[in-house]
Amino acid sequence: MGLEEKIPGGFMLTTVEKMAGLARKSSMFPATFGLACCAIEMMTTGAGRYDLARFGMEVFRGSPRQADLMIVAGRVSQKMAPVVRQVYDQMPNPKWVISMGVCASSGGMFNNYAIVQGVDHIIPVDIYLPGCPPRPEMLMDAILKLHEKIKDEKLGVNREAAAREAEEAAMKALPTIEMKGLLR
Numbered sequence: 001m002g003l004e005e006k007i008p009g010g011f012m013l014t015t016v017e018k019m020a021g022l023a024r025k026s027s028m029f030p031a032t033f034g035l036a037c038c039a040i041e042m043m044t045t046g047a048g049r050y051d052l053a054r055f056g057m058e059v060f061r062g063s064p065r066q067a068d069l070m071i072v073a074g075r076v077s078q079k080m081a082p083v084v085r086q087v088y089d090q091m092p093n094p095k096w097v098i099s100m101g102v103c104a105s106s107g108g109m110f111n112n113y114a115i116v117q118g119v120d121h122i123i124p125v126d127i128y129l130p131g132c133p134p135r136p137e138m139l140m141d142a143i144l145k146l147h148e149k150i151k152d153e154k155l156g157v158n159r160e161a162a163a164r165e166a167e168e169a170a171m172k173a174l175p176t177i178e179m180k181g182l183l184r
Contacts, residue, residue: 016155017153017154017155018151020155021150021151021152021153022151024068024094024150024151024153025147025148025150025151026055026056027056028055028056028057028068028069028096028143028147028150029057029059029061029066029067029068029069030057030060030061030067030069030070030071031060031061031062031063031064031066031067031069031070031071031087031091032060032061032071032073033070033071033072033073033084033087034071034073034074035072035073035074035075035076035077035080035104036073036074036075036101036103037074037101037133038073038074038100038101038103038104038133038134039073039074040133041073041100041133041134041135041136041139042071042073042100042136042139044136045136045139045140046058046060049136050136050137050140052140052143055140055143055144055147057069057143064087064088064090064091065090065091065092067091067095068091068092068094068095068096069095069096069097069098069146070087070088070091070095070096070097070098070123071097071098071100071139072084072097072098072099072100072104072119072123072125073100073101073104074100074101074103074104075101075103075104075107075108075110075115075116076103076104076115076116076119076122077114077115077116078113078114078115078116081116081122084119084122084123085122085123088122088123093160093163094153094159094163096126096127096146096149096150097119097123097124097125097126097127098125098126098127098129098139098142098143098146099118099119099120099125099127099128099129100129100134100139100142101129101130101131101132101133101134102130102131102132103115103132104118104119105118105119105120105125105128105129105130106118106176107176108132111176111177117175117176117177118176120170120173121170121171121173121175122170123167123170124163124166124167124170125170126146126149127142127145127146127149129142
């Protein structure tokens with residue numbers, strides 16, 4: 001015996017958070033940051049065969065001020081790291097990041113001084129996409145998983161505090177080269 005029974009048919013009940021989440025997930029604008037071979041697969045995903053337009057993402061934005069999703073595709077060098085951070089800082093809030101490929105996620109086979117061992121040392125990452133290079137289907141699956149995450153996000157001050165904490169934790173992360181594990 002709730003409110004739903006008293007309202008005539010044709011009305012949709014939801015919360016503001018759920019409606020905002022649905023609108024955000026349905027109108028994402030990606031900013032491309034293609035740095036290596038993964039960028040070719042990212043471009044293929046936007047082409048006619050895979051058609052990102054059905055997810056509301058048909059236009060890859062050239063300006064970070066018009067984008068809310070950054071897809072970092074490929075290895076990030078030490079010289080490119082400040083540029084990645086600057087582009088991320090220029091994006092309006094809320095913003096999300098997909099780390100595409102093993103090189104962007106962990107440095108890949110390039111375990112040396114010139115390559116950042118994971119883009120999460122520079123910016124907070126929402127979805128890690130493995131593979132060398134990952135197939136377009138894998139990128140589409142990562143985007144759909146990000147859509148589900150966005151749809152369930154909270155609004156307001158709690159979301160901002162959580163994002164700030166995640167960014168601070170990413171900046172304090174121990175570099176991969178200094179980690180001790182099974183292989184060292």
